[in-house]
Amino acid sequence: MGFFDKIKRAFTGEEQPEEVEVQEKYDKGLEKTRKTFGERMNELFANFRTVDEDFFEELEETLIGADVGFETAIQITEALRQEVKLRNAKKPAEIQNAIIEKLVDLYEEEGINEVNELNIQEDGLTVILFVGVNGVGKTTSIGKLAHQYKNEGKKVLLAAADTFRAGAIDQLVVWGERAGVEVVRGNAGGDPAAVVYDAVERAKNEQVDVLLVDTAGRLQNKVNLMNELEKIKRVIQRELPEAPHETLLVLDATTGQNAMVQAKQFKETTDVTGLVLTKLDGTAKGGIVLAIRNELHLPVKLVGLGEGIDDLEPFEPNDFVVGLFKGLLKEE
Ligand code: GDP
Numbered sequence: 429m430g431f432f433d434k435i436k437r438a439f440t441g442e443e444q445p446e447e448v449e450v451q452e453k454y455d456k457g458l459e460k461t462r463k464t465f466g467e468r469m470n471e472l473f474a475n476f477r478t479v480d481e482d483f484f485e486e487l488e489e490t491l492i493g494a495d496v497g498f499e500t501a502i503q504i505t506e507a508l509r510q511e512v513k514l515r516n517a518k519k520p521a522e523i524q525n526a527i528i529e530k531l532v533d534l535y536e537e538e539g540i541n542e543v544n545e546l547n548i549q550e551d552g553l554t555v556i557l558f559v560g561v562n563g564v565g566k567t568t569s570i571g572k573l574a575h576q577y578k579n580e581g582k583k584v585l586l587a588a589a590d591t592f593r594a595g596a597i598d599q600l601v602v603w604g605e606r607a608g609v610e611v612v613r614g615n616a617g618g619d620p621a622a623v624v625y626d627a628v629e630r631a632k633n634e635q636v637d638v639l640l641v642d643t644a645g646r647l648q649n650k651v652n653l654m655n656e657l658e659k660i661k662r663v664i665q666r667e668l669p670e671a672p673h674e675t676l677l678v679l680d681a682t683t684g685q686n687a688m689v690q691a692k693q694f695k696e697t698t699d700v701t702g703l704v705l706t707k708l709d710g711t712a713k714g715g716i717v718l719a720i721r722n723e724l725h726l727p728v729k730l731v732g733l734g735e736g737i738d739d740l741e742p743f744e745p746n747d748f749v750v751g752l753f754k755g756l757l758k759e760e
């Protein structure tokens with residue numbers, strides 16, 4: 429469904445119940461971003477009587493403030509300048525919806541060859557590796573995803589390959605209990621690749637559908653960490669040449685530009701297939717989703733919208749943008 433069809437349905441109340449439910453999660457999760465960003469946008473529209481150069485400058489700043497990224501802010505402002513000429517618009521109100529339209533257009537253009545869905549095998553085992561620095565939300569996201577697949581009737585297994593800290597193993601075990609799925613674990617300080625080997629063997633023997641692998645976010649240094657991830661991958665590939673089916677880099681949206689730096693570093697050394705962007709509920713800078721798409725060209729596959737077991741959603745650009753701009757949209 430196109431973006432404006434969706435908006436129309438939101439306005440006329442024609443949405444399906446499950447659509448409403450997902451949209452509500454996005455609305456709630458993006459509350460902070462919407463408040464800050466929305467307020468600034470409203471001020472912008474209130475303060476300018478005409479669309480002039482000052483207006484565009486202010487708009488650019490507002491977009492950068494929401495962390496959409498420098499290049500993206502410039503691209504959108506430029507596209508809007510064209511639009512103003514095209515429509516011969518004089519008042520900001522005339523282009524209010526066009527800003528949102530441009531954001532969605534740009535998002536869709538940049539992602540034309542990207543796959544947003546997780547690569548889940550119809551038959552046989554799917555292995556998903558989670559990577560990312562400490563504290564970004566790897567373990568939590570694994571717990572949430574395990575819960576979802578379990579509810580869909582899939583057989584799920586977790587591998588506690590973050591053996592660097594004892595607490596990390598226990599934390600995954602707790603999530604395993606919450607989700608009602610088994611966890612393969614070793615000793616703290618043990619070899620993560622050995623845990624992964626055991627988990628893959630068990631997954632094969634027990635006809636598991638989805639194996640989710642937790643990894644350490646920090647070792648003695650970055651080179652060690654990258655070597656460890658490579659070793660884990662080799663162990664998986666020896667047993668299943670097609671796996672891992674996804675290597676998901678988890679990023680904390682509240683860290684803004686720092687998340688971008690992490691993404692660049694991981695992308696250089698590991699074959700990241702997609703992103704999990706967590707804690708969108710905790711930031712006023714949800715625009716980072718756009719920066720990631722436009723500047724890194726990695727698909728955001730899942731977003732974390734809260735700490736609860738149900739607060740993980742497949743990334744839906746339309747729901748996201750509607751959640752971001754709800755108060756700003758004008759019925760035309
Ligand atoms: P890890 O070190 O990467 O495994 O990170 P954890 O899974 O341990 O998460 C670190 C903290 O972030 C925990 O307190 C989580 O509850 C919190 N967290 C994870 N995802 C989200 C989210 O989407 N929203 C919020 N608000 N908190 C989250």
Ligand code: MG
Nearest residue numbers: 566567590596
């Ligand atoms: Mg962890």
